[in-house]
Amino acid sequence: MSDPLPAAQPVVATSRRFLDQRLRMQMLRLVDAVEAQRSLLKASAVLCVTQPALTKSIQELESILQVRLFDRHSRGMIPTEAGLRFARAARRILADIRHLDEELDELANPSFGSITLGALPVAASGVLPGALTRLKLSNPNIKIRLHQGSTEQLLPLLAANEIEIVVGRLYQPVMPDDFTRETLWHEPLSICARSDHPLFSLPLVTIDDLKRYELILPSLGQRMGQEISDLVSKLRLRSERATHSSSHGFIREILHATELIAITPRLMMAGDLARGTLGIVPVHIGSPERPAGLITVTGRELTPTCQTFVGQLHGYVAEIVERSIGPMNSSG
Known part of the structure; x- marks a missing residue:
């Protein structure tokens, strides 16, 4: 069900707005909700108000501000530049009010x-x-x-x-x-493996030793992914069969259960390293400090x-x- 599309009335600035006297907290909340949901139907559900009441409140606010906040389209509510700026300001003000509430609780x-x-x-x-x-x-x-x-x-x-x-x-x-x-x-990139991995039994681990094992690689962001990819290429490790995952939990389970090795930021597995169930393979790979x-x-x-x-x-x-x-x- 699409939003109703009331005819947008032109809004012309004619006088001072006196926002400090005329704005209400609920007006900030409704713009925040409509901008986030891009839908009157969804925003009204979030705010627990009816769509007609929400539409009326937006029109009242636009009259106070003397600008249009949203353009009504068949695909939803599209914020204007003024709408985006008001939404950003509303979120800052609402956040400040929440923090004030919390600070007063702390004082008490x-x-x-x-x-x-x-x-x-x-x-x-x-x-x-x-x-x-x-x-x-x-x-x-x-x-x-x-x-x-x-x-x-x-x-x-x-x-x-x-x-x-x-x-x-x-x-x-x-x-x-x-x-x-x-x-x-x-947090340099490091080679991580389970604590009883065969690599830890070697007197000296070399890059060639790493090439005997398949990789599991985190894909938690474009920049880190590129850094890991560059390092894999530089070391000429076996990447054609590498497993990629954005799940920290999945990577942990695979490392604990198999002989796969991972290239990860060292502290990504801090808890397992502290408990001794995973270890950092002692081999120089030339990672920057990060x-x-x-x-x-x-x-x-x-x-x-x-x-x-x-x-x-x-x-x-x-x-x-x-x-x-x-x-x-x-x-x-």
């Missing part, structure tokens, strides 16, 4: 904080489980929300204050931006709960480096 009861994190795939499966376990053990009442995605997906959320901090691989921006990047560790750590908004103060998390992350990284899962340098 400091042990009941919350944190919203962004994580790149390798960090989400590697260092974060251990760091968050430490956080929950020391602060069991803290609420944690985690958004996993690529750098391109997470940075807009960080800028809009929908997440407080991003954890993962640090890429230098093409152009200067408003983010601060702090390197906490390095810095990783934290991304924050320059000049934005972290909440007390987020500062506590950062402290726990520092502690966990130091712990795994001490266990010789690191240091993360290019020799591995």
